[in-house]
Amino acid sequence: MIKRYIYLLLGVTFLVISFLFVGVYQHDEFGEFSFFTKYRPTTQLYFYSPIGMQSLQLSDLTNDQQQNEIAFKEFIIDTHIQFKGDPLWFIPPILLQLTLTFFTFGLFYFRSANIKTLTFHFLSLFILTGLAMTLMLIFISRFSIIAVPAVILLCNYYMAKILTKKLRPTSTKRHSGQLAN
Numbered sequence: 726m727i728k729r730y731i732y733l734l735l736g737v738t739f740l741v742i743s744f745l746f747v748g749v750y751q752h753d754e755f756g757e758f759s760f761f762t763k764y765r766p767t768t769q770l771y772f773y774s775p776i777g778m779q780s781l782q783l784s785d786l787t788n789d790q791q792q793n794e795i796a797f798k799e800f801i802i803d804t805h806i807q808f809k810g811d812p813l814w815f816i817p818p819i820l821l822q823l824t825l826t827f828f829t830f831g832l833f834y835f836r837s838a839n840i841k842t843l844t845f846h847f848l849s850l851f852i853l854t855g856l857a858m859t860l861m862l863i864f865i866s867r868f869s870i871i872a873v874p875a876v877i878l879l880c881n882y883y884m885a886k887i888l889t890k891k892l893r894p895t896s897t898k899r900h901s902g903q904l905a906n
Contacts, residue, residue: 728838732831739824744768747817749862750801753777758862761806762813772797818855822847825854829881835889842888850884853877 745766751758753774774797775790776783783791801807826847830838854877861873 726834729831729834732827732838734831736824736827736831739820739827743817743820743824744770747820748772748800750797750806752807753797758865759811760814760817760858760862761801761811762816763800764804767796767800769796772800774798774801818851818858821858822851822854825850825877825881829885833882833885835885837889838885842885846881846884846888850881853880 745768746763748761748763748767748770749758750761750772751774754777773793775786775794783794786794826843829846830843835842857873857877861869
């Protein structure tokens with residue numbers, strides 16, 4: 726039972742780290758969405774430029790829009806993520822899959838789970854999670870924002886179930902009519 730709480734604690738830890746260090750930005754010219762790794766922790770998840778490619782000044786914007794523009798410039802433009810790409814592009818899917826793996830094994834307690842099972846679960850679903858996150862951003866709609874995470878969660882649950890079932894020791898049953906010599 727203690728393993729379950731450790732898995733949940735690790736899941737919460739990775740969720741908080743993901744929340745603080747992973748964001749989504751919208752390209753100011755083309756409107757594409759991308760995940761990126763923030764260079765410092767912040768609770769803002771979505772970054773966009775209210776000015777975009779328009780010839781507006783910061784003073785032309787409302788206070789809320791000014792804050793969004795400043796954050797976009799600080800996190801996206803000044804770090805060259807928009808033009809050169811995120812050098813830490815692999816961090817968001819790793820953090821998300823670590824969160825999902827530990828929450829899966831914490832919420833749906835599997836007694837036969839061990840380090841080997843957790844590692845195989847993480848590695849087998851890492852690529853799937855990364856692809857699903859990318860597809861969600863490419864085909865952004867209300868349906869994809871609900872359906873893709875649901876599919877990811879189901880895949881995580883069933884992979885954990887398959888892994889722990891295969892690794893569970895088989896019990897030997899003795900029939901009541903047999904005598905052991």
